[in-house]
Amino acid sequence: MIRVNSNFLDYIQLLEQGNHKTIIQEKEVEAGGVILSQRTKVFSVFVVKSGLAKCFLTEDTGVDFIQEFFGAGEVFGELEVLNNDFSFCTIQAVSKLSYFKIAKKDFLKLLKEDAKFNRLVLQLMATKIRYTALRHSYNQSHALEDKVKRLLKEYPKLLRTISKSDVANYLGISVRSLNRVLKAI
Amino acid sequence: MIRVNSNFLDYIQLLEQGNHKTIIQEKEVEAGGVILSQRTKVFSVFVVKSGLAKCFLTEDTGVDFIQEFFGAGEVFGELEVLNNDFSFCTIQAVSKLSYFKIAKKDFLKLLKEDAKFNRLVLQLMATKIRYTALRHSYNQSHALEDKVKRLLKEYPKLLRTISKSDVANYLGISVRSLNRVLKAI
DNA sequence: CGCGTAATTGAAAAGTATCAACACTGGTGG
DNA sequence: CCACCAGTGTTGATACTTTTCAATTACGCG
Helix, strand or coil: CEECCHHHHHHHHHHHHCCCHHHEEEEEECCCCEEECCCCECCEEEEEEECCEEEEEECCCCCEEEEEEECCCCEECHHHHHHCCECCCEEEECCCEEEEEEEHHHHHHHHHHCHHHHHHHHHHHHHHHHHHHHHHHHHHHCCHHHHHHHHHHHCCCHHHHCCHHHHHHHHCCCHHHHHHHHHHC | CEECCHHHHHHHHHHHHCCCHHHEEEEEECCCCEEECCCCECCEEEEEEECCEEEEEECCCCCEEEEEEECCCCEECHHHHHHCCECCCEEEECCCEEEEEEEHHHHHHHHHHCHHHHHHHHHHHHHHHHHHHHHHHHHHHCCHHHHHHHHHHHCCCHHHHCCHHHHHHHHCCCHHHHHHHHHHC
């Protein structure tokens, strides 16, 4: 649900303080601000420094599906940069967000020249795949009530941080269903 | 649905014919054979040479959810090797399968020493993430009928290759529902 | 206070699963 | 050649789950 990656954040901050000052920009955006839009070209890779962002796709049906909430250390844009694709999702700040921005060519250069960076990126991508796969599977094979219970157990203060419609979009259900289950629990 | 990666397969075969003969083993298994089991340690990375395998998770409810069907050039085991995790899914041959097997240490060595290999792995992982995310999103936000129609349009001879229960497990629905929709189309 | 956004709820409609029975196919042995 | 079996596919009836729609209510903020 809310993903973080402190290893990666640490390393980025190390690079920033070291001899890579120039290639790692620091930026900020208010809640609601969009950092990356679906179906646009991606020229940079981003790393969350602090705050919370949501990563979602808007389907042709008009429904938003939230892939993931990104907290400190989470990376986005790397997939598109690696495969030279358009962005497949929109990244929007849920709360005030500070983040690092690394230009495509610098990111690719780091990957080539910095073995530790390379390894961290491989691991972070492996984690993303595993996480997404497990979530997808769980979602498909469990009842709504189980999904909601699990989420609340893992993030007790979820509903104070994230709006109901976002939570519903994350679970792939309607707000009405979410309300019914919440009441029943 | 049925994924392939001819770039990667080509490169692996190139390595095999070059000076990496010793680290790339070729193996075979009959339909139904299990190459990797859920929740076991993973000591190698595998690449499909020919044939078809399914990658699925068994949930605590007893339901199988099929992540993906792997065709020529698809890779598995790499996530676990990178993060030193247990396998999160089972890989089972759907038809007679030939595949390459690369020991963990050799895979990691290749990643370090062969820049092209490294890049191909990064790209393949990026593709996996994108693909999984799009599928998850589509699944959550479209009606059953749309899902089935899309699948049949993309793979007209699907039902001659893959059993109904596998197709249903891939879609995360019951066989009954699949049948109903198929009849209605 | 008054406005706009978010949250809540009930009732009806639509979508899916479960279960149990039946059909079809290919293979086996008498 | 037939009877039988196991695996796979098909179907109807029914119950359950989730969405949709529309109407209210609650809440934060200028």
